[in-house]
Amino acid sequence: MKIDWAALGSVFGVSLSATVTLVTLFALGILGLSKHETATGQGGAAHLARTGAYACFALCAVAVGYAIYLIVG
Template sequence: MKIDWAALGSVFGVSLGVTVGLVVLYTLGISALTRRERAAAGGGSGALALTGASVCFAACAAAVAYGISLIVA
């Protein structure tokens, strides 16, 4: 049995990068929702923060759906 270490390292690197990217996107979404709440408490609208949070969460959902479709296919 021969292990292709280069392929294993490549899979590890890509999965680590995607995981970190998803965590960062989700964290940015939570941060944007917090900014929206602060703006609403201060009398502002926070519409831009809500839009940013929605984009971050939609990107996370799309990445998860893509991953599930890769597993199922």
């Protein structure tokens, strides 16, 4: 039995980068909603923070949907 170390390293690198990207997007979405709540509580308007948060959550949903498509298809 021979292990293709280059392929294993490639899979590890791609999965690590995808995980870090997905977690970062989700954290940015939560941060955006938090900033929106803070600005709303202080009487300001922070529509950009809410829009950015929704965009981050949408990108997370797209990434998860694509991963499910790759697994099923």
